[in-house]
Amino acid sequence: MKNLLFLFSILFSLSIFSQENTNSEDLKDTQDTSNFEGSVDSDVTSFSIIENVPIYKGCSKNLDNKAQKECLNKKLNKHIGANFNTKVAAKIDLPDETVVKINVKFIISKTGEIVAIEAGTPFPELEAEAIRVIKLIPKMERPGYFKDEPVSVPYFIPIKFKIANSGFNSSKDMQYPTYRGCEKSVSFEDLKNCTIGKIMDYLKVSINYELADKLFPLDKSTQFEVSFVINEKGKAEDISAKAHKREMAAEAIRVLKRMPKMKAPGSINGKPTKVPVKFLMTIYF
Known part of the structure; x- marks a missing residue:
């Protein structure tokens, strides 16, 4: 329970x-x-x-x-x-x-x-x-x-x-959100890894690297943590980010707001549901 x-x-x-x-x-x-x-x-x-x-x-x-x-x-x-x-x-x-x-x-x-x-x-x-x-x-x-x-x-x-402890995990009755290019037919964990990997790839090609280089002139990389919810329609909402510079966090939020809609939302027993997503990401510039 x-x-x-x-x-x-x-x-x-x-x-x-x-x-x-x-x-x-x-x-x-x-x-x-x-x-x-x-x-x-x-x-x-x-x-x-x-x-x-x-x-x-x-x-x-x-x-x-x-x-x-x-x-x-x-x-x-x-x-x-x-x-x-x-x-x-x-x-x-x-x-x-x-x-x-x-x-x-x-x-x-x-x-x-x-x-x-x-x-x-x-x-x-x-x-x-x-x-x-x-x-x-x-x-x-x-x-x-x-x-x-x-x-x-x-x-x-x-x-x-x-x-x-609600157990949104690999249960056969639960489906993780499906990013474009990922297959729904794979296991829960494989689909989760694929979707998060695709989101990371999207961030990597969409982040303003000139801004990152300007904010961190002495560094070659930086990290930021993102947190959001993929809603019942497959769109990201309630987006937040943590970074070493406020401008970098704002840039991550800006990019995620423009992220394409999921091919399919998460679901429980076939009913679309909200799914929280949170991960730490490193970019190199």
Whole structure:
């Protein structure tokens, strides 16, 4: 069975994300009313300006506003971790290392109840599970207050988790993405080696060597690491690169964005699926 590494992005949860996985947009938008677009009533007050935040069951009423936010955040974090059914995600058959994000938003009403729950993700099963878990959040001990009046408060939680040990490997039911010139009929490992080899060849003939020579005038070679996902349509997405110079990383990303579509995407049991790709490459100039 797959194991899921949960990475919750909720306000002030500094210890939950590693630096590599943290998206600054996730943290910036937490509790931001703009995430609700047109679905929020006009009497909803932004979390950032209320004088007294909602009090979660078990949080002391004697805490100051900042500490109340931290307590609310920790309680929600714990609630989601304890109640999210990981078996739902395990049934989706995503490749190992896939990071799944569920954008969850809801309103803490004037009476402290959780209402107007929404969840956004490409996977309907996870969307339904996220909504189910949020519905289980107990009524707040006290709602949010602004100018001594109870107010409805919007709340946004991007939930992330990584599929670990999912076994996207040489199983007969799994097919690696097929680059042009590679044969689907060969073994899983041979097809994987062929596809990655062809991608490396593409990079070798497409990289701007004049730029590399300019960036590294005293060297004859340089290395960079690339990471991306080949999506269900056979196109590269979520491309990133690490290099000794930022310009070199940007060049690798530029080239990969123009990489031809795969002859066939990866698949599990005949169904197209996303496949993560990551490798270290050396070029000589």
